[in-house]
Amino acid sequence: NLTGRLQGVIKNLRGQARLTEENIADAMREVRMALLEADVALPVVKDFIARVKERANGREVLQSLTPGQAVIEVVNQELTALMGQANVGLNLAAVPPVVILMAGLQGAGKTTTSGKLAKLLKEQKKKVLLASADVYRPAAITQLQTLAKQLEIDCFDSNPQQKPLDIAAQVMDQAKKSYYDVVIFDTAGRLAIDEAMMAEIKALHAYLQPTETLFVVDAMQGQDAVNTAKAFGETLPLTGVIVTKLDGDARGGAALSVRHVTGKPIKFIGVSEKVDGLEPFHPDRMAGRILGMGDVLSLIEEAHKKVDMAEAQKVADKIKSGAKFDLEDFKAQMMQMQKMGGMASLMDKMPAQISGMAQKINTTDVDKSLRRLEGIINSMTPEERRKPELIKATRKKRIAAGSGVQVQEVNRLLNQFEETQKMMKMFSKGGMAKLMRGMGG
Numbered sequence: 541n542l543t544g545r546l547q548g549v550i551k552n553l554r555g556q557a558r559l560t561e562e563n564i565a566d567a568m569r570e571v572r573m574a575l576l577e578a579d580v581a582l583p584v585v586k587d588f589i590a591r592v593k594e595r596a597n598g599r600e601v602l603q604s605l606t607p608g609q610a611v612i613e614v615v616n617q618e619l620t621a622l623m624g625q626a627n628v629g630l631n632l633a634a635v636p637p638v639v640i641l642m643a644g645l646q647g648a649g650k651t652t653t654s655g656k657l658a659k660l661l662k663e664q665k666k667k668v669l670l671a672s673a674d675v676y677r678p679a680a681i682t683q684l685q686t687l688a689k690q691l692e693i694d695c696f697d698s699n700p701q702q703k704p705l706d707i708a709a710q711v712m713d714q715a716k717k718s719y720y721d722v723v724i725f726d727t728a729g730r731l732a733i734d735e736a737m738m739a740e741i742k743a744l745h746a747y748l749q750p751t752e753t754l755f756v757v758d759a760m761q762g763q764d765a766v767n768t769a770k771a772f773g774e775t776l777p778l779t780g781v782i783v784t785k786l787d788g789d790a791r792g793g794a795a796l797s798v799r800h801v802t803g804k805p806i807k808f809i810g811v812s813e814k815v816d817g818l819e820p821f822h823p824d825r826m827a828g829r830i831l832g833m834g835d836v837l838s839l840i841e842e843a844h845k846k847v848d849m850a851e852a853q854k855v856a857d858k859i860k861s862g863a864k865f866d867l868e869d870f871k872a873q874m875m876q877m878q879k880m881g882g883m884a885s886l887m888d889k890m891p892a893q894i895s896g897m898a899q900k901i902n903t904t905d906v907d908k909s910l911r912r913l914e915g916i917i918n919s920m921t922p923e924e925r926r927k928p929e930l931i932k933a934t935r936k937k938r939i940a941a942g943s944g945v946q947v948q949e950v951n952r953l954l955n956q957f958e959e960t961q962k963m964m965k966m967f968s969k970g971g972m973a974k975l976m977r978g979m980g981g
């Protein structure tokens with residue numbers, strides 16, 4: 541994959557004390573191959589390589605103390621620039637109801653992403669109305685309604701017998717009457733070459749006057765994705781792109797070329813089929829991820845969102861004060877790890893060196909065993925959790941029976957706990973507390 545290939549180049553470069561035009565050219569050939577293999581559009585690759593080459597042969601790199609590192613930095617900066625430099629958020633600056641119009645091919649993820657966006661806006665205290673004008677697939681309207689129900693967000697009751705433009709009129713009517721802040725308007729999938737369908741969405745656009753017209757594109761479609769985005773952009777004044785399914789084994793090329801080809805920013809990326817699988821797109825972090833430098837910032841942001849701050853602070857304070865770290869704290873720690881998406885998602889975002897090491901760990905097993913451990917602790921009395929030393933043979937048997945495991949597993953947990961407790965004691969001079977606070981904000 542792209543990351544793997546680029547890491548090879550980086551490893552080679554990093555060690556070089558001196559760089560010549562020749563070994564820069566070699567490295568660039570590798571980068572070029574890696575990008576093409578990842579389905580990045582050819583004109584984008586050419587442009588990119590030319591820019592990196594020029595800078596890499598410049599004084600800034602050749603006279604640097606660590607030229608290899610300097611080339612890597614140039615590649616990193618240019619990758620970031622290619623994807624648009626900084627994050628561009630949703631524009632909601634208009635008289636409510638602000639309309640977001642979703643467009644794209646069938647199966648790109650429009651309906652799912654409509655739900656994800658609605659959830660995000662609801663979390664920002666917006667009153668959101670979801671609406672579907674997909675009258676061509678009978679199940680499409682129901683799909684959005686089901687999603688809305690699950691998210692506890694209002695959904696317009698579209699009548700599939702009506703024309704999309706008529707539905708739009710009723711939706712806007714309801715949105716105004718009931719003072720919605722935002723309307724997310726989901727549409728049917730269509731091909732850019734289908735003139736009748738393109739005329740339909742153009743008319744919808746003209747009527748709805750959306751503040752955001754988002755093109756939803758499936759990363760798995762590679763080069764095609766970018767061509768479609770371009771074709772759509774010629775008919776519809778797009779304001780941004782959402783690249784979905786970046787969690788799959790997509791080669792990532794779409795994310796790299798779409799900005800360059802369409803001139804529109806990627807605003808979000810879809811990273812799972814679940815309703816919370818939507819992330820703001822940060823070009824610099826994506827570049828770092830591609831180059832295997834790890835997406836540590838996203839990780840921290842995630843932690844901020846999901847870790848129960850008060851809980852983290854409590855544990856931190858407790859350790860700092862030198863108080864005993866008990867099984868209750870142990871459990872709280874494990875639960876926070878689960879909240880952060882479990883081992884697999886954590887490892888995914890770690891720098892390549894660490895996640896490479898961690899590949900040997902079966903993350904699913906770890907998550908499973910975390911849940912088992914939680915089950916065991918739940919079978920203990922509060923007193924036992926505070927004073928694990930009380931847990932002798934009879935109690936162990938009772939706990940094992942209560943949580944449906946073998947006594948050996950209870951033993952293993954107690955050993956693991958003791959290890960952690962020792963570690964906590966070691967860190968209690970402030971190190972761990974600082975770390976926990978860092979995570980919690």
Ligand code: GDP
Pocket residue numbers: 644645646647648649650651652653729784785786787788809810811812813817
């Ligand atoms: P639409 O035809 O454009 O409305 O596409 P849908 O929203 O119905 O999505 C098509 C399929 O893609 C569904 O099975 C979704 O669950 C899946 N999907 C959408 N976004 C993502 C994503 O970011 N990651 C993954 N893994 N699946 C996604």
Ligand code: MG
Pocket residue numbers: 650651652674680727728729
């Ligand atoms: Mg749909």
